[in-house]
Amino acid sequence: MAELSLQQVDRIRKDLIRESINYSHLIHDLLDHICCDVEFEMDRGNSFEEAYTNIKKWMGKDRCRKIQEETLLLTSNTYRFMKTIMKFSGIISPALLGIAALFKIQHWAGAGIFMSLGFFLLAIFFLPSAIYVLYKENKGKRFFLYLFGLLSFLPLTAGVLFKVQHWPGAGLLITIGIGATVALFLPTLLYVKIKDSQRKDLNPVLTIGVVSGMVHILGLLFKIMHWPGATLMIFLGSTVFVLVFLPWYSFKVYKEKEYVTFEFIFLLVGVIWFILTSTLFNLNIS
């Protein structure tokens, strides 16, 4: 009977930690089960790598996370309730905000009501339920990533709402939102990416990407607040992002792949969208 070494068990454990398996003793259950399956495959003549790859292929992507989700749904009524609230408010509030945008563009009456309602749902229902669900599913560093993401997103959305409704305090809210994005969310994102990365050679390029993104977003805030140095920051941030990060990252990650992946297309479209909107915004403001 094959027996896995400490390093091999650790390798599987790290993969499970990366999937944020934290519910009760589920990680021990899954680790032992996967190890038993791998040992069985090794007894049939496969190497550890072959055996583990086969088991992972058989289990499918994010399978352990889904098992944790099913376990939480079955064992916790609060989780089930919060998940439902999160799903409903997560669908209804963007829909209301979308309708509000349409009404606003068409100059129809009622845009403000839809926008306020959408934001109310987002702040009162979606945000608390999402924080609870993400805490249950993730804990640790990933939880902080999502928490900071939500805490940056909320003042930003509120700022846009206040701006559109011409209520006082819009500038402050947008400043808080962008400040939280730059000071909390993006550094945590970089930390989590580097910590979880299986390829250490990507760390410098990821750092450049996140830092240039931070400079760019900070430049946008400076622009809105009419503070000096905005143009230089936007120029530096976007130039480094597009001319250094993007080619370097694409080369590193996609050179081994023979086909164009969806992630690559999303990355390109996302970058184009981001640069275009912020440039238009920049032109409009100036």
Add this chain to the structure above:
Amino acid sequence: MISRELLKGTLKSIVMKLLAEHGRMYGYEITQKVEILSQGKIKLTYGALYPILHKLEKDGDVVTDSENINNRIRIYYKLTKKGMRTAEEKVNELQTFLETIGSIIQTKLAFRNG
């Protein structure tokens, strides 16, 4: 292979019956036992087994203890007294269900043959 839809409602009873018969068992052992007893017709997946075991633990039907084996922790599940009673009820319920389904299928066949 027996379809997942057919198995869905009976898995809890199957797991409890095995635990009642074998005392303490760990997850992989349960899946292997089910596969052997069903001659490979029932394959318990990770996704089906662990939510059930954790639910049983939360309801107080099983307790766990752990052992360090081959560089990892193995969790053993064991029925509590309450779990023993639940297992008996569940197995009886399943037995009645199978007999009822059996009689329906039999009647249908007799009707066709007649």
